Amino acid sequence: MNVPFLSFEPQHVPLREALTAAFERVYDSYWYVLGEEVKQFEQEYAAFNQVKHAIGVANGLDALVLALRALGVGPGDEVIVPSNTYIATWLAVTQVGATPVPVEPDPATSNLDPARIAAALTARTRAIMPVHLYGQACRMTEIMALATEHNLYVVEDNAQSQGASFDGALTGSFGHVNGTSFYPGKNLGALGDAGAITTNDESLAQQLRVLRNYGSQQKYYNEVVGYNSRLDELQAALLRVKLHSLPEWTQQRQQIAAWYDQHLAGISELRLPVVAPGATHVYHLYVVHTPHRAALQAHLTAAGIGTLIHYPVPPHRQQAYQPMNLPAGSFPIAEELAATCLSLPMWPGMTEDHVRAVGTAARHFTL
Structure with missing residues (x-):
């Protein structure tokens, strides 16, 4: 699929x-x-x-x-x-x-x-x-x-x-x-x-x-x-x-995220989203982290699964902010998150079959 x-x-x-x-x-x-x-x-x-x-x-x-x-x-x-x-x-x-x-951010969230x-x-x-x-x-x-x-x-x-x-x-x-x-x-x-x-x-x-x-x-x-x-x-x-449809779409996004949590659970070196106590999440994006991002993304692309990276370069490493003189290593948590994040498909109208297909492809990934 x-x-x-x-x-x-x-x-x-x-x-x-x-x-x-x-x-x-x-x-x-x-x-x-x-x-x-x-x-x-x-x-x-x-x-x-x-x-x-x-x-x-x-x-x-x-x-x-x-x-x-x-x-x-x-x-x-x-x-x-x-x-x-x-x-x-x-x-x-x-x-x-x-x-x-x-x-720097909380690495978990x-x-x-x-x-x-x-x-x-x-x-x-x-x-x-x-x-x-x-x-x-x-x-x-x-x-x-x-x-x-x-x-x-x-x-x-x-x-x-x-x-x-x-x-x-x-x-x-x-x-x-x-x-x-x-x-x-x-x-x-x-x-x-x-x-x-x-x-x-x-x-x-x-x-x-x-x-x-x-x-x-x-x-x-x-x-x-x-x-x-x-x-x-x-x-x-x-x-x-x-x-008028936003509340319904939000519920759908949260259900899709719950399916992802289920179908991606236990995959080695794949960190799933964490929600802080007291917070709710409306899943504009469903972002996972892995040290093998490039290989996993290529594998999912070959399986017909679309992904994006949000965001590959932290602001302090952008050319626009070079005058601030913030070299690599200045914000290691941001840099680590940028190097490992991968956004999976997320849109109202997705079914559990869609999510299952992503999970199955991810489980078949090997280095």
């Missing part, structure tokens, strides 16, 4: 009529920027995420950049970031002129380790940016307590974990202001780039609405140097349709 790494078909085919109707609704409205669809989606996503405000923006990176801007983070400031994450987390810090300060944060704090630290990597919630209770103790802002990178929770509260609801992405492959994906910012702070929400729209509340009158980063009206309409 061939198992692609990702298939949109099981999600999109049942919604085709509703998505087409949403497109026609926008087409016929003759209002294509910051209209009623964006307004309604912001209200609906805020309710889903159990926050007071959601502000739609163009993409997930812009969400993080604008969040930091609204908090006044900029040149001379430091922001705690995970040493292993997609580079967008670091880019957001750099783009506001601040300095990313990497902190790949998420930022709260116990390591305190050692990285300096007089210049302004914020902590936890990333709920692969869909698992970070240990937010500890992170928020540390932030409160040191008077720091928290900006959650919630791009991979809509609907995950820690100690019963949803990711994207802990921080002072938080960013998420609706890139098509995310758990809640648009049909193009899209993103949002969540917050419970009325003042920050108002600042963000101004920042995303050229720094303007009234057309042609600009209060601050802003951005053109507005959630597209059409994408908002499509996201409204898909948001």
Whole structure:
């Protein structure tokens, strides 16, 4: 059985009529920027995420950049970031002129380790940016307590974990202001780039609405140097349709992960995902680790199993961050995770037969 790494078909085919109707609704409205669809989606996503405000923006990176801007983070400031994450987390810090300060993860969960944060704090630290990597919630209770103790802002990178929770509260609801992405492959994906910012702070929400729209509340009158980063009206309409299915898709992802846990159990030198106490995992990705990654990936490819590597090069080893002078070995946990991680197929609509096929192929792997 061939198992692609990702298939949109099981999600999109049942919604085709509703998505087409949403497109026609926008087409016929003759209002294509910051209209009623964006307004309604912001209200609906805020309710889903159990926050007071959601502000739609163009993409997930812009969400993080604008969040930091609204908090006044900029040149001379430091922001705690995970040493292993997609580079967008670091880019957001750099783009506001601040300095990313990497902190190593918990090797078991790949998420930022709260116990390591305190050692990285300096007089210049302004914020902590936890990333709920692969869909698992970070240990937010500890992170928020540390932030409160040191008077720091928290900006959650919630791009991979809509609907995950820690100690019963949803990711994207802990921080002072938080960013998420609706890139098509995310758990809640648009049909193009899209993103949002969540917050419970009325003042920050108002600042963000101004920042995303050229720094303007009234057309042609600009209060601050802003951005053109507005959630597209059409994408908002499509996201409204898909948001209704997100809880069901999350349950499917968790069931698929449970099947993987069963069908991959006991395979030598294959480490399966670990979920921290108090955390839930919505499995944007199902990531295993093995010292034989290249050989296993080649074996699975030959068996018709699609895989990807998230992410092969940690940010500190990227050419973009060479000026930080962080040589190989600077963050050994991140480097080890990057060298051994392998993402297996994970998409709503997968059956146990799909998962069994992946497990059977993995069990037939030999060096």
